[in-house]
Amino acid sequence: MKIELKRILHSQQFSEETHAFTANLYINGIQAGYVKNNGHGGATFYTPKDQQGKVLIREAEKYCAALPPADRSNNNLMNGLSWDMDLEQYIDDLVNKYIEKKEIAKFNSKMNKIMLKGIVYGIPDQSYSGFVYTLPMVKLLAFPKGPEIVLKDLTEKVLPYLNDGLKLLNTNIPESIIKAAGLKKEQYLEPTIRDIRYGSIPYNEEDKKNQGRRQ
Structure with a gap:
């Protein structure tokens, strides 16, 4: 029925x-x-x-x-x-x-607005905290040093707090950067962007191999 x-x-x-x-x-x-x-x-x-x-x-x-x-x-x-x-x-x-x-x-709508401008982490569908940049995330990642800034912030400002079920909630950060920051699969939501290559930082397995050959 x-x-x-x-x-x-x-x-x-x-x-x-x-x-x-x-x-x-x-x-x-x-x-x-x-x-x-x-x-x-x-x-x-x-x-x-x-x-x-x-x-x-x-x-x-x-x-x-x-x-x-x-x-x-x-x-x-x-x-x-x-x-x-x-x-x-x-x-x-x-x-x-x-x-x-x-x-x-309603919760996700508010969170997504912050995600477009910065980094958010917390418990999916329940709670979140984070910070924003002066530029939207998509524009920040387009700058040569942008990915390095995001990588540094993920490593220093986010990763230390990912415990007790907290996860990175951004889906607009390339997974290659997320992995380079040291986050494990269970510590972030599935991103919509996989790889990105900028500067000297290896963001995916191919970059790591190439960097090893250059060294």
Whole structure:
């Protein structure tokens, strides 16, 4: 059975002990009713749109009642508690996923703006810190000494702090520079640029070989 929420309107302002929201409830592609929570810690209410909606909601209630208990083992506030699933809980979980996805999108949007101007590191989708340059990253890397500046900053200002799950979050720095700075695969996100060759610094395996021959 497919249970969905559409036209979700969430109010952060009125969300106190629970999320304050309204939405349309769809079951198997048909609008069956409406749902809402006032945000004061009370239950989430759902009401049918019409007679067909009543039938669909009854079927959804049976479907949810047969699902495994709601697991909260990954929620520190819940101390790993779990409880029987029902349609109300199913709806609340859909709302939580919607809000989480929205918050992650907002987080990444802010982070990406900084990434275009500098270096950011942290925990993906959760937290970040960093610093910016006077030039956008793409222009800085285009200057002869630009890659060396980025390499030095990665080595001295970023690498020492990449512990406890923290990673380099930039995807716009060539992987060859990242590796030259000493970062391991698990310490950075997959970049969109692989190799770059500037100055005397070997940024990839071929450069290292060539430099060895020159020496």
